[in-house]
Amino acid sequence: MQQREDDVKGRQSSRRSVLNAILFGGAALALSASGPASAQDWPTRNITVVVPLGAGSASDIMARVVMEQVGKQLGQTVVIENRPGAGGTIGANQVAKSAPDGYTVLAYGALATAHALYAKLPYDTVNDFIPVIPFGQQPLVVITAPSKYKTLGDLIAAGKAKADGIDYSTAGAGSASHFGAERLRASAGFKAQHIPFKGAAEAVTEVVAGRIDFSVQLPTTTLPLLKDGKLAALAVSANKRSGLFPDVPTFIEAGLPAEAIYPFYSGLFLPAKTPRAIVERLHREAAAALQTEAVQTRFKQLGVEAMPMNLEQFAKFVRDDVEATVALAKAANIQTQ
Secondary structure (H helix, E strand, O other): OHHHHHHHHHHHHHHHHHHHHHHHHHHHHHHHHHHHHHHHHOOOOOEEEEEOOOOOOHHHHHHHHHHHHHHHHHOOOEEEEEOOOHHHHHHHHHHHOOOOOOOEEEEEOOHHHHHHHOOOOOOOOOOOEEEEEEEEEEOEEEEEOOOOOOOHHHHHHHHHHOOOOEEEEEOOOOOHHHHHHHHHHHHHOOOEEEEEOOOHHHHHHHHHOOOOOEEEEOHHHHHHHHHOOOOEEEEEEOOOOOOOOOOOOEOOOOOOOHHHOOOEEEEEEEEOOOOHHHHHHHHHHHHHHHOOHHHHHHHHHHOOEOOOOOHHHHHHHHHHHHHHHHHHHHHOOOOOO
């Protein structure tokens, strides 16, 4: 009798062990497969691209051009969400704190600038983002009123000759025009006073009127006025001449060192801990979009130059940009906020 009860209990225990193995083994298998499977299936819904600047900004335009094509390739809707404010840090923080699932992406080019400008950020610039791919870069152009200076050398000489230097306007403290002008000033060794405005349009208007000596701006802001002869372009902050300004010399041709060039770029970033498979997929799709005729034609019109980089190269580029921008801010005595 006792032997029979023990046999029954043994069989029941064995069945429970088998059942537990099936249940827990299946659950473990499902869990182990869910990560890679979800990454491989990405995307299955809309992708939100956060641009931490206003509509019409260079980063916004580049993002719309490229990501419209990426959406077509993926068969998913890509939504551009503009979240300006606090020098781009509000939108950047939104992405840094979002789920690392590939459905919230940052399109930006001033992470380094914000890192140098703000003493306390709600995110870690280097460790909270994964650089995916650069859209490209736009060379900044040094502009002045046609009656002011004929060459960049003339401008530099004026800055050295005057005891208090000359004036330059920007789209605001920490903007690309601010850092671009400061890198030029520091490299060429002349004095210049920073006059910040609330936007690029206002900064450029003051140069046209002759009330400000010069500014360093993006082509999108200056091209119409240059074509109309209301502005003169003295040099482009680049290693090679811009297709938009083929007759305008580069900083290098003007006798400045390569360190004088301030690279304005924009690209895609994902939150840290995003699965590698998703990062690589987005990189491939964006790289393919950048090769399409539609994107290349639009970028040529905007003066956007290609920056072909793999994931590792872009990550290094971003790290180096952060270090260089912090060093520039200290050298130029740009106060943190």
